[in-house]
Amino acid sequence: MKNRLKVARAEKDMSQAQLAEHIGVSRQTINSIETGRYIPSTVLALKLARTFGKPVEEFFSLEETD
Amino acid sequence: MKNDWLFPHRCRQIGWFVFIPSALLGLFTLHGNSLLKNLGFQPVTLGDFMGSFADEIAALGAILGLLFIAFAREKSEDEMIRQLRLESLQWSVYINYFLLALAIIFMYDDAFFTVMIYNMFTVLLVFIIRFRWSLKRVDHTEEVIA
Numbered sequence: 306m307k308n309r310l311k312v313a314r315a316e317k318d319m320s321q322a323q324l325a326e327h328i329g330v331s332r333q334t335i336n337s338i339e340t341g342r343y344i345p346s347t348v349l350a351l352k353l354a355r356t357f358g359k360p361v362e363e364f365f366s367l368e369e370t371d
Numbered sequence: 372m373k374n375d376w377l378f379p380h381r382c383r384q385i386g387w388f389v390f391i392p393s394a395l396l397g398l399f400t401l402h403g404n405s406l407l408k409n410l411g412f413q414p415v416t417l418g419d420f421m422g423s424f425a426d427e428i429a430a431l432g433a434i435l436g437l438l439f440i441a442f443a444r445e446k447s448e449d450e451m452i453r454q455l456r457l458e459s460l461q462w463s464v465y466i467n468y469f470l471l472a473l474a475i476i477f478m479y480d481d482a483f484f485t486v487m488i489y490n491m492f493t494v495l496l497v498f499i500i501r502f503r504w505s506l507k508r509v510d511h512t513e514e515v516i517a
Contacts, residue, residue, distance in 0.1 A: 331447035333509040342509075343451050 308365045311339040313357050328352045375448065383443035390436025397429030401488065430491070437495035441502070455505045463498035 314324055321339075325332040330349065337343035338353075345353070354361040404414040417425055445452050470493060474486040 325447075330449040331445075331452065333506075334449050334451040337451055337509060343454070346450050349450060 306341075306344055306365055306371055307368055308338065308341065310335075310353065310364050313359075313364055314339075317357065324353075324356065327356055375444070375453070377442050377444040377448065378439055380444050380446055382439040386436045386439025386441075386443065388436075389432050390440060393429050393432025393436055396425060397433055400425045400429060401485070433492055434495075437492060437499065441495050441499050445506070451509075452506070455509070456502060459498050459502035459505060462501045463494050463496075466497045467494045 314321070319327075321335045322332045325335045328349070329352075334343065334345075334349075338345050350361050350365055354364055357364070407414055416422070421428075467490070471486075471490055474483060474490070478486055
């Protein structure tokens with residue numbers, strides 16, 4: 306699964322720590338999602354999307370191998 | 372939030388305080404006197420109470436301490452940490468039984484009995500090492516954009 310969370314976060318000028326605090330997870334979790342090492346749950350993906358006020362598909366998309 | 376069956380965060384420190392003396396006591400009851408004898412010292416005789424219960428106290432203390440260390444909640448326990456926890460637990464069960472299989476093949480009699488004593492604690496020990504390592508790895512690859 307691809308994600309463009311890092312770009313979206315940069316556009317909003319938010320740090321990983323700020324985003325993490327906003328949605329109630331650790332900063333490491335945000336980092337792991339951005340680097341593709343961790344696939345968030347549906348709840349967490351929806352919370353992330355809600356933070357940026359956009360649908361979840363704007364941030365996460367399937368790859369050929371998924 | 373649904374119950375995650377973890378101990379409060381501060382239990383990790385309590386766990387170390389219980390585990391270390393218990394482990395030292397356990398190591399002493401297992402190997403202390405034979406080690407002293409090999410080094411040319413007189414063996415130590417424990418009092419009536421400790422003579423009878425030292426191994427029980429050591430084993431229970433080690434189990435309690437390790438459980439606290441292993442299953443104390445992280446400061447920010449979230450879904451990724453829960454996943455790392457679960458992965459580490461799976462790893463530790465695999466490694467534990469791999470080591471046990473080796474011991475079954477290569478060790479006999481008293482030596483095998485000693486391995487079985489250590490084996491009571493290796494699941495939790497390997498879990499703790501693997502879990503702390505995976506948390507460190509996540510920390511070290513961290514990238515913060517201010």
